[in-house]
Amino acid sequence: MSVLSSGSFVADIMIPDLPHIGPPGSLTYAPNGIKLSPGGHSANVAINLAQLGLISVHAVGSIGNDMMGGFMVDQLESSGVKVHAERQESTTAKNVALLVKGEDRRFIAELTANSMLTTSFLLDAIERISPNVFYQGTLGGLPDIENNIAEILAKAHEEGAMTFLDVIMPTNGWRYLEDAYSSVDIFHCNIQEGASLTGLSDPVAMIDYLIEKGIRLAIISDGGKGVTAGTCDIRVFMPAFAVRQEDATGTGDALCAGIINAIIGKSVVLDMISDPDIIVDLLLAGQATGAACVTGVGATTNVRQEIIKRIMEGREKVLGNTVVTRK
Secondary structure: OEEEEEOOOEEEEEEEEEOOOOOOOOOOOOOOOOEEEEEOHHHHHHHHHHHOOOOEEEEEEEEEOOHHHHHHHHHHHHOOOEEEEEEEOOOOEEEEEEEEOOOOOEEEEOOOHHHOOOHHHHHHHHHHHOOOEEEEEEEOOOHHHHHOHHHHHHHHHHOOOEEEEEEOOOOOOOHHHOOOHHHOOEEEEEHHHHHHHHOOOOHHHHHHHHHHOOOOEEEEEOHHHOEEEEOOOEEEEEOOOOOOOOOOOOHHHHHHHHHHHHHHHOOOOHHHHHOHHHHHHHHHHHHHHHHHHHOOOOOOOOOOHHHHHHHHHHHHHHHHOOEEEEO
């Protein structure tokens, strides 16, 4: 079974464990080095899936004709991902993450080739690959994809794929989703994105809003507080696994990858995602994968089967505090 992960390709430059950010003109040495790794939603989800053992993982994204573009392709391919890179007359996007001990992350990023993915390139990839699961991330930062997202999802369904959308805070508002909701099988956003999208503050109310729009399974993540999810007649709250957090970069991508991996591993088809037991299994896998992610530095470093297996040893406590209700 195959997965097509679409979204952004970004070269991540991570500087962890900084003691402080110095004043202007100062020099600060990185105590644990400066790390360069592939990033962006498409790359992160694809690499995570490959590391979890999936064989047929494809990634679509946009890069420049430069050294960093070559780096992105090489790193993805060396991870076992089949790369479909649209090359632009621009530079490959880079993101610098400054991680100061005891403080939230600071990001310095650029919008270059990563935002230029075209609908025609993506539609061609969907037709050639005919994936079982089509994941579209970075929605909110891909103008051409957003303008045609309903057509893209229809094409994915035509090819037999389950559709999975993952959004970011949009540059130009949320209207692009209006014609697409009914073609979304699984939808994920975090609590801040959900509040912006729906105008609501309660995650259960956010789920109600999204389901009324036509989404089959909606998922709202809230970091260490856990996830809230629902279908037309089921609502689920699941607390997070208790782990020591080193770096939260890529947590949402890891959660999505864990859910997709469980869909493939359990041969879940569309009619099954309304089953409360299946929903709980998917959320548990997603949360364990997200928890593994935060124990390392970088978006994909610790998304490993052995780490997830250890985290899953705490599943009974999580399941014991999971609440499933019917509408």
